[in-house]
Amino acid sequence: MVDRRHFIKKTAGSLAAAGGLALLQRSGLAAAGAEEPTVPDALPGKEALIKKTYRPPNYETPINYFDAPFTPNNRFFVRYHNAVIPEIKTSEWRLRIGGDAVRAPLELTIEQLRRDFEQVEIAALCLCSGNRRGAFQPPVPGLQWGSGAMGNALWRGVRLKDVLAGAGIDKSALEVSLAGADSGVLPTTPDFVKSLPLAKALDENTLIAFEMNGEPLPHWNGFPARLIIPGWTATYWIKHLTAVNVISKPFDGFWMKTAYRIPKDRFPSGQFSSQETETAMPITEILVNSLITNLEDGQTLPNAKPIEIKGVAWDGGNGIARVEVSTDGGVRWHQAALKQDYGRFSWRQWHWVFDPKHPGTYRIMARATSHSGDSQPPEPIPNPSGYHHNAVQKITIQLA
């Protein structure tokens, strides 16, 4: 029997070559997406991912896909705040550099961007601020992400600082605001616009990327160009980038002033003083964290053979010094082996072989420590929007 779900999946798949929500909208399938359970699990051009919402598209990656050092483009998570996501033709795309603190506004085509500036490649983890929000107790409002709102990739592009140098920065410059081509359905919806402190915009690792894992960016991950801010959570990694403004005043849009903020007293300094109040600051640097990628909570395994426990660990750019694994709920810890180092902004794969002597229940935990000496807390740090969940993971498995 070809049920509706199957039909839509197939239809979505056949749209993959052309790609894009606009096609789904034209085919009338997008309307079905909002409320009905019979929506595709695979966006055009993507493999089936875990759907949180369809409009706007929010899909997380199943954690067993994190078994590779780089997350394949067609398995990479997708996160949008607004539902109107135009399909951009490279010939029509322009990047506009402006703002009140720029000397000579610039407009660049994708060819100019590729040709006129030095290209660099960097491995970096793209991590949603709200990854693991669904694990907060008590629950907090927002998308109830599991652990798959992240992905590690090799990004190729040009330095934002080189592009800004082309326009010339005035002494009055304070922040750099960033906007993409997507927008809300209603004119009243605030556009997803973010800003960076000038120093971070001028950091040599801050890129305007046009390639991901050796291929053009997928539509859903920001084609034809997006920001890469290695070490900072992905809220600043603006997709379908169209406007970069160098400004002399703190940017006061909704997504800076109201959203993506954390209490100042509970987290390390945010490095974004122009956006801080007495009590709150924007979320910025990624905290040290780890994830077990090949075991599930509640899983039953045969006792007969050794189990290789595998995972990934990351932080905001100091790099991972060690990962320890416990199988007895944190009484004893064993040092895991770290795999290849792709640079301080990449996650690091690790593994450790557990050779259980008896059947029974085991509490598996993993704990990463960065080169700065920071380690994961036993419980997540409470904050109203459920960001930065980096508590030590606890998984219970049965060996039968």
Ligand SMILES: Nc1nc2c(c(=O)[nH]1)N[C@H]1C(S)=C(S)[C@@H](COP(=O)(O)O)O[C@H]1N2
């Ligand atoms: N244009 C645009 N860029 C955006 C967003 C968005 O809604 N629109 N969301 C940001 C957030 S919060 C995240 S987590 C990342 C997700 O990147 P991905 O969809 O490529 O995985 O994109 C960022 N860039």
Ligand SMILES: [Mo]
């Ligand atoms: Mo995010």
